[in-house]
Amino acid sequence: MMVNLVDKIGDWNPQLFRELKGRLKFFNVAIAVATSLLLQMVVFLYQLREFPNDEYSLTATYCRLRQLYEPRQNQLYQQSNQTKIDDFNYFLSKNFCPANEIDWQLWWRDHWEYIFLFLSVIFVFTLLVAGTYLLINDLVKEETRGTLNFIRLSPQSETSILTGKLVGVPSLIYLVVLAAIPLHLWAGNSAGITFSYILxxxxxxxxxxxxxxxxxxxxxxxxxxxxxxxxxxxxxAVLLFLFITIQFASDSSSDLNNSTAWLRLFAPWDTINYLFPNLTRVYNGSQVKNLEFFFLPLGKNVVSLVSFHLLNLGVYSYGILQALKRCFRNPQASIISKGQSYLLVAFCQVMIWGFSLQNWQNSSKFYGQFEPNLIFLAIYNLGLIFSLIAILSPHRQDVQDWARYRHQEVSSRKSVWQDLIWAEKSPALVAIAINLAIVIIPLLVWILITSVFYTDNWLNSNIGGLKVLLGVALSVSIIMIYATIAQLILLQKTPKRSFWAIGTIGVVSFLPPMILGFLGISSWKYPTVWLFSTFPWAAIQHSGGTTIFMAFLAELSVLALLNFQLTKQVKLAGESATEALLARR
Structure with a gap:
């Protein structure tokens, strides 16, 4: 029967058969099962360390006589009578809870609950951390041995190969967890946990x-x-992310009424804590119950919260798998196309703004919470746009092929602008501008709404709508300047162009603000200098509208000169050898 099963797996997915055959050997399976059984025994015995013995205190948790002695103990501590406290403690040390007064049913229920929660946490860390390590390590070994190229050349589909990797490489980790599932289910059932919550x-x-x-x-x-x-x-990185997010889930004062709630949904802790409130020993369910997404009360019931969590992970998993299928056969291809980048940015904006627009009805509370949300929005989008600049900007050879052979392709019937928007080998500046527009449109709509309907909010009183619009224009222009610089560097013939592009953008983005801060040139004393930095928002409140507009014109002039140089470089790269010879280049 096992042979037939293995044969069926080989017929269905040869890559999965290859992975399972190399890992599910008798010794490896025995070690995995033994490790799982040993871990279960340790967890079970560890929870037995607090088993009530003959010297169980009268004021302990599971003693039914606790309600008789604990009020007296608290009363003595409130009176601060040390003599009576010592006498009472001496009485407790000489008298213990009778065995027939111990609530054994409650103790075993809590005992099984602790085992269930302990195993739940172990499952998360084991599967995510160990599985991530094994998958990346497998790819590194395949790349080192050169077998990854043979896999790329196989007639299997990308979906079949990637599925085989996802299921087969961590198979021993799955086996360790599956061997502990019976105890996990038994513990959950004994603790009275609803089976639907476990599922x-x-x-x-x-x-x-x-x-x-x-x-x-x-x-x-x-x-x-x-x-x-x-x-x-x-x-x-996965381990650090899990530790950070579990700390947020354990913090009862942690607020989910901001855009960071979206990032926390990538970790399972908040939803698991909602299902099992005793997971972190701090009941944070009230925070999750108030969770909203575009005013939809996600936290009101388990179905909506779990469904949204699964939807968020499912959409991004699908997007990542599409990116894997795209770059698996051709490692030199960008991980996403320009069209996919538009969808990615738009979806990120929907998610970020969906968690940022809570408490709209209470304007004072809304703006008090939304002001710091703008900082998170700026950080998310800045990181996203910079990542897209690195991913979408083509190298010299790609731009040269596009500029030289574009007229020979069917796409020549399209306009140059259509190629700049969709073609993968064309310069990425138009695509970056479109992504910036997708980022900016929700912000502009929000500025318009707040300026019209909330004239007394912090935006109008402290900054002013016109200054905010100019600040948005400054941010867009400086990011486009960085994108143009990166594209110009990638068009050079120097080696390691990617390294130089990333280093240059990193230096021009973050070094000037660091130098200004180190020299004590503050944004409120010298706002004009800060207007030309990566963070012009720090100086907008302290600058006049005319000054901001002049700074915008200056940056626009720099952007125009850089794009003129870029256009010239693209034309030169697209010349044929004969054209270059005739032009004496």
């Missing part, structure tokens, strides 16, 4: 695995310059 937990765990594993594969394919350090870097 919801498994669904969230499976969706998280698909998302993180897909991200791990994408990271392994596009980060070849890290050499053998990739597995540690990838799994370490």
């Amino acid at each position: 919801s937990y498994y669904a969230i765990l499976a969706a998280s695995c698909i998302f993180f594993y897909s991200t791990a594969l994408a990271f392994g394919l596009v980060s070849r310059w890290f050499s053998g350090f990739q597995p540690w870097l990838g799994s370490g």
